[in-house]
Amino acid sequence: MKIMIADDHQVVRKGLVFFFQSQADIEVVEEAGDGLEILEKLGKYKADVVLLDIQMPNMDGVETAKKMRTHYPEVKIIMLTSFSDYDTVIPAVQAGANGYQLKDIEPDRLADVIRRVHKGETMIDSKAASQLMTHVTGANQKEEQKRLEELTLREKDVLKQIMKGHSNKEIARNLFITEKTVKTHLSNIFSKLEVHDRTQAALFGVKYVKEEK
Structure with a gap:
């Protein structure tokens, strides 16, 4: 399975890349610092799943997800972010995210989420969902x-x-x-x-x- 990572924090990207090197079935083919860059790379390289941060310069994760749904509908999208508030979760889901996970997730759990999303499942972090529902x-x-x-x-x-x-x-x-x-x-x-x-x-x-x- 080929994945890409978009996050404006280089330390986060490098940490994820380092971890995924230990996963035999997950290969990081590209990484990017913002949405524009990841869209450009999706045009050149094939990916099955893309991890998107929400807040990024030039183009944020929500806008990137919307464009991915238009131009690369076959690619699965997982939002990996620090935010679980209503105003972040709802736009991400509406943009077409297949998964929404917080950055405090255990690495092995994240790998499992990626595999399950790749298979067609929807994986929403329970904390994000619970926070969302308090606004109803x-x-x-x-x-x-x-x-x-x-x-x-x-x-x-x-x-x-x-x-x-x-x-x-x-x-x-x-x-x-x-x-x-x-x-x-x-x-x-x-x-x-x-x-x-x-x-x-x-x-x-x-x-x-x-x-x-």
Whole structure:
């Protein structure tokens, strides 16, 4: 798996590069100090996953993610940042980030997140999601809780699996159902919760669903 790293702090970039050298299946093909530079390098080199810092000079991570979604839709995006506030998380998710992780993450955990995002999963740091949900108004909470009540018990089980970052195949195995049935449940969940994708469903779940340990 080929990855690129964009962060304006050279120490952070070098530290990540050094760590990933110990991972046999992850290769850092390029690094950059801002969004413009990473977009330029994506035009020259192939990458499967890009780690983006949020705050960078010339072009920040959110704007970079938007342009990547337009020009390089096949590349997975993981925001790796120090910020977990509402005004940072929401724009990042809306820009198309497949993952949102804080820089205090353990290196081995980050490597696992990259692998899972590469496979198509969405990985949102729980602290970022929890901080995000504290900004929801009471009125919105009542409306959204009403939507949640429309889910069947099995659909809630599937939602909990989404919150854990599981793929359709893993959900099918864990709940002893077929992948086709999982897709049907996902379609129903998206419709009832009025969300568009797994990321939004997972964020919704963090607000209201008690995840089993």
